[in-house]
Amino acid sequence: MVSMTGQVAEAPSGTAAGTDLLTVGVEEEFLLVDPHTGAAVPAVDLVLEQVPAELRGQVEREFQTSQIETGTPPGLELSSIRHSLGVLRRALADAAERAGVRLLAIGTGPVDGPVPPVVDKPRFDRMIERFRLLVPGPGNNGMHVHVGIPDPETGVQVLNHVRPWLPMLHAVTTNSPFARGEDTGYASWRSVEWERWPSVAPTPWLESHEHYQRLIRQLISSGVMLDEGMLYWYARLSAKYPTVELRIGDVCPSVDDAVLVAALVRALVATAMAEVEAGRPALRTDHHLLVGAHWRAAHDGLEGEGVDVTNGELRPAWDLLDRFVERMRPALEQHGDWAEVSDLLGGLRRHGTGAARQRAVFAHTGRLTDVVQDVARQTRG
Numbered sequence: 013m014v015s016m017t018g019q020v021a022e023a024p025s026g027t028a029a030g031t032d033l034l035t036v037g038v039e040e041e042f043l044l045v046d047p048h049t050g051a052a053v054p055a056v057d058l059v060l061e062q063v064p065a066e067l068r069g070q071v072e073r074e075f076q077t078s079q080i081e082t083g084t085p086p087g088l089e090l091s092s093i094r095h096s097l098g099v100l101r102r103a104l105a106d107a108a109e110r111a112g113v114r115l116l117a118i119g120t121g122p123v124d125g126p127v128p129p130v131v132d133k134p135r136f137d138r139m140i141e142r143f144r145l146l147v148p149g150p151g152n153n154g155m156h157v158h159v160g161i162p163d164p165e166t167g168v169q170v171l172n173h174v175r176p177w178l179p180m181l182h183a184v185t186t187n188s189p190f191a192r193g194e195d196t197g198y199a200s201w202r203s204v205e206w207e208r209w210p211s212v213a214p215t216p217w218l219e220s221h222e223h224y225q226r227l228i229r230q231l232i233s234s235g236v237m238l239d240e241g242m243l244y245w246y247a248r249l250s251a252k253y254p255t256v257e258l259r260i261g262d263v264c265p266s267v268d269d270a271v272l273v274a275a276l277v278r279a280l281v282a283t284a285m286a287e288v289e290a291g292r293p294a295l296r297t298d299h300h301l302l303v304g305a306h307w308r309a310a311h312d313g314l315e316g317e318g319v320d321v322t323n324g325e326l327r328p329a330w331d332l333l334d335r336f337v338e339r340m341r342p343a344l345e346q347h348g349d350w351a352e353v354s355d356l357l358g359g360l361r362r363h364g365t366g367a368a369r370q371r372a373v374f375a376h377t378g379r380l381t382d383v384v385q386d387v388a389r390q391t392r393g
Contacts, residue, residue: 033347034285035160036278037086037255038093038270040100040263041153042391043116044078044108050384051125052078052150055113062107070100075136078121078128079151080104086158090349093274097267098393105392114384117391119188119202119262121150122370122380138238146208149192153202153263155185155270157277158255164221166285167249167256171224172294173284175215176321178246178260179305180336181280183329185261185273186313187366190380199313199367202262203306206244210236214302215245224249246306256281261309265366265390272356275349276336282343297321313365330361366390 044055054077063071074081082104084096101117108115127149130136140147161167186199198204206212211231218224231237240251247258258277264270287294305319308326312318318329337344337357344350363369366387373386 033088034278034282035086035088036093036274037084037158038097038274039081039083039156039158040097040117040270041074041079041081041151041155042104042263043118043121043151043153044080044113045116045121045123045384046125047109047112047114048381049125050121050123050381052121052123052128053113054078054128055108055111056080056131058111059104059107059113059115062110064103064107067100067103071104073131074151074153076128076130076147076151079153080115086160088347090271090275090347090352094267094271097270101267101391101393105388114388115391116384116387117153117187117263117265118366118370118387119153119186119200120191120205122188122190122193122383124193125150135238139242142235142238143209149205152206154206154259154261155263155273156257156259157274158250158253158257159278159281161249161254161256161281161285163254164224164249166288167254168218168221168224169288169294170256170281170284171215171247171249172218172296173287174247174256174258174280175217175302176295176297177280177336178214178258179302179309179319179321180332181258181260181273181276182246182306182309183261183312183314183318184276184333184360184365185264185269186310187262187265187370189367189370190374190383193380195371195374198311199315199365200262200310203310209242209244211242212244213246214299214306215247216299217296221249262366265369265387267393268356268359269366272353272360275344275347275353275356276340278347279340279343279349279353282346283340286343295322313367314360315364315368333357 056077082100087093105115188202191201308319314329317326318332320327370383373383
């Protein structure tokens with residue numbers, strides 16, 4: 013998978029030969045923190061030394077030395093994705109502990125402290141030289157999901173069909189309410205920090221694959237991006253593999269949360285492909301309405317209101333999610349995911365998003381170190 017680094021962390025996804033089912037793969041980014049204070053620490057090299065040799069091809073550095081990322085192999089069954097996520101998280105958590113630090117599946121660091129340096133790479137040096145203080149605080153950790161597509165032209169049409177519904181998935185993944193030692197008022201502060209980069213935005217309406225490629229060339233020429241790896245739209249085509257990549261929000265706190273998002277993303281792409289094949293037009297949502305819907309998702313998560321992109325009105329976020337999931341139900345059933353998704357949604361409704369869980373711990377104890385410990389527990393699973 014391709015992340016902020018522009019590097020590959022997994023094998024390609026694609027459609028399964030001889031079937032209408034889509035493969036899915038997941039990339040997760042994690043924060044490394046001091047086990048006592050909870051502050052981010054520049055420990056990626058120490059942790060990488062402790063990763064088992066058989067998993068090193070699925071683990072690599074990210075942008076800052078306080079981050080580390082994993083990528084699962086692509087799979088058809090949610091059970092295989094769950095297994096891969098669990099194996100990678102446990103191995104990485106163990107490696108972090110052997111290195112004297114702790115692994116957190118969290119959008120950004122909740123505890124104040126020095127900003128860890130950027131990984132020493134020529135490309136990152138060029139990014140810092142051009143964009144200077146846009147680098148966020150202790151580390152910006154997202155979850156990216158790749159789903160197979162048959163060809164780039166279909167992929168561009170899929171991007172048009174999925175773009176209105178990504179704020180809903182953005183709300184599901186909110187997992188960074190604290191920063192610099194206080195509650196930011198947002199469910200996903202990572203999203204606010206991430207949007208400093210000029211190429212971060214909802215995916216625009218695309219006329220064709222040629223239009224997609226022309227926009228990339230123009231963004232590079234303008235100086236907004238160094239290269240195609242810096243195309244940080246919320247959904248994009250993979251530059252190397254036959255997939256669409258949805259880059260929606262924060263890394264999920266638990267394997268259950270990550271599996272739920274992976275299933276919903278695949279169902280959304282499958283639904284879009286069915287609409288493309290049937291000749292049904294995509295909902296051409298105004299760009300600024302999408303910006304507002306993503307802001308609302310980052311602010312409220314699922315615990316408040318969301319923007320109904322069909323009419324621009326506010327509605328309870330859970331009502332919107334229920335409608336969204338029902339719309340995806342045929343694709344979920346086609347892939348055999350409906351029962352598990354229904355169960356996982358029930359858990360999400362009971363326990364709340366990652367942001368809600370963090371706030372509940374802090375409300376109970378008043379200590380961010382307890383929040384860090386709870387996130388570490390969920391990360392390991």
